[in-house]
Amino acid sequence: MSNAGLKASITSAMKDAMRAKEKARLSTIRMILAEFKRIEVDERIELDDARCLAVLDKMLKQRKDSLTQFRDAGRDDLADVEEQEIEGIQTFLPKALSDQEIAELIDSAMSESGAESVRDMGKVMAVLKPKLQGRADVGAVSGLVKKRLSS
Numbered sequence: 001m002s003n004a005g006l007k008a009s010i011t012s013a014m015k016d017a018m019r020a021k022e023k024a025r026l027s028t029i030r031m032i033l034a035e036f037k038r039i040e041v042d043e044r045i046e047l048d049d050a051r052c053l054a055v056l057d058k059m060l061k062q063r064k065d066s067l068t069q070f071r072d073a074g075r076d077d078l079a080d081v082e083e084q085e086i087e088g089i090q091t092f093l094p095k096a097l098s099d100q101e102i103a104e105l106i107d108s109a110m111s112e113s114g115a116e117s118v119r120d121m122g123k124v125m126a127v128l129k130p131k132l133q134g135r136a137d138v139g140a141v142s143g144l145v146k147k148r149l150s151s
Contacts, residue, residue: 005049006049006052006053006092007033007036007047007049007052009092010029010032010033010036010052010092011033013025013029013091013092014026014029014030014033017029024084024088025088028084028085028088028089029088031059031085032055032056032059032088032089032092035055035059036052036055039051039055050130050133053093053094053133053134054133054134056089056092056093056134057093057133057134057138059089060086060089060090060093063082063085063086063089064082064086066078066082067079067082067083067086070082093134093135094134094135095135096135096136097132097135097136102132102136102141102144103144105128105131105132106124106128106141106144106145106148109124109127109128109131109145110124110145110148110149112127113126113127115149116149117149117150118146118149118150120149121142121145121146121149124145124149125138125142125145128141128145
């Protein structure tokens, strides 16, 4: 993929959604592209795939938080919109890692960084974070790493 490969595929998906008259999907895609554009304008950069994944990951986390809050408040109408957006965002993220794959990544990151105790957590996470982007909840993996290092 080129530098803007993910962004280009999302733009292409927008055109497909327009042709198919999929309003909900189109709305989600436009929201994603607007966020990419906002960051590019604010920071005067062109987003690469890694940064696009990080943005999608952040957007997904925000939607999940909102979904929980709307469900707790009994606002199923708003929760349904968040669910549609979550599904739309997830279509552009790589396949999620399995628990086994995450465990293997943690093992290799620990040996690669020479981590021996919880004090080395930052080193392990620095190795893991780029490999997890968009494929696993970094916060949850961080908890797993902490548990492994403290045992």
